[in-house]
Amino acid sequence: MSDTKESILLAALKLFARDGYEAASMSSIAGGLGITKGALYKHYKSKRAIFDSIVAQMFREDAEHSREHAVPEHTYEQAPSEYREITAENVREFTAAQFIYWTEDEFAADFRRMLTLEQYRSGEMARLYGSCIAEGPVSYLADIFRAMTERGALAAADPVQLAMEYYAPFFLLLGICDRTGDRERCLAQLNEHTARFFRMNNPETIRGDLS
Numbered sequence: 001m002s003d004t005k006e007s008i009l010l011a012a013l014k015l016f017a018r019d020g021y022e023a024a025s026m027s028s029i030a031g032g033l034g035i036t037k038g039a040l041y042k043h044y045k046s047k048r049a050i051f052d053s054i055v056a057q058m059f060r061e062d063a064e065h066s067r068e069h070a071v072p073e074h075t076y077e078q079a080p081s082e083y084r085e086i087t088a089e090n091v092r093e094f095t096a097a098q099f100i101y102w103t104e105d106e107f108a109a110d111f112r113r114m115l116t117l118e119q120y121r122s123g124e125m126a127r128l129y130g131s132c133i134a135e136g137p138v139s140y141l142a143d144i145f146r147a148m149t150e151r152g153a154l155a156a157a158d159p160v161q162l163a164m165e166y167y168a169p170f171f172l173l174l175g176i177c178d179r180t181g182d183r184e185r186c187l188a189q190l191n192e193h194t195a196r197f198f199r200m201n202n203p204e205t206i207r208g209d210l211s
Helices: 003-019 026-033 037-041 047-068 088-104 106-118 123-133 135-150 159-180 183-200 203-210
Strands: none
Touching: 003 026, 003 047, 003 106, 026 037, 026 047, 047 088, 047 106, 088 106, 088 135, 088 159, 088 183, 106 123, 123 135, 135 159, 159 183
16 A cells, blocks of 8 residues: 555544544545545545555454464354464453553554444445454454363353353443553553453363362
8 A cells, every 4th residue: 555545544534533423524524634635536536445454454454463462363163273272361461462452553542442433324334333342252263262162271151151251341441541641551440351351161170179
């Protein structure tokens, strides 16, 4: 992607996050960039084309983060082999990295803010919010925990329930971080939670409690 097209996506997303997708226009995007609307149309034919490019970039970055942190890139149904060797440490490192990404990366933070605003105005945005921020991560974690319980790396339990218990503090702390700006404290609390989660659901810990 050229630097100009990248700049357009960043400027447009910032407007979408501040004013909402529907309220922004090609004219306001061009004005924010200090270019004419005609110059903008040379790169993107419509606001929808800009939005589609933003979503595509988010999905590319999500896949890259999965590869970087050795967690599955695809669903269990698509690639069960990716789930065979995942460890608690992989999941914890990825969780912390995702929290930093969603709160500190300008593109990701604005994308999340846009979806948070627009989920109440658009069914499409609500589904995208669910896929990226709400039920999507829960489903992904449930697949991971299912694979881990099957091979004995986690104590036997309902994987969906485990996923909700694991993800709920992450979701809560995103909101707290948005309001307070205290990323360091929120990240420390998240790391404490994930460590405790895997300690409490470790089969050896449970066997020790019963002995």
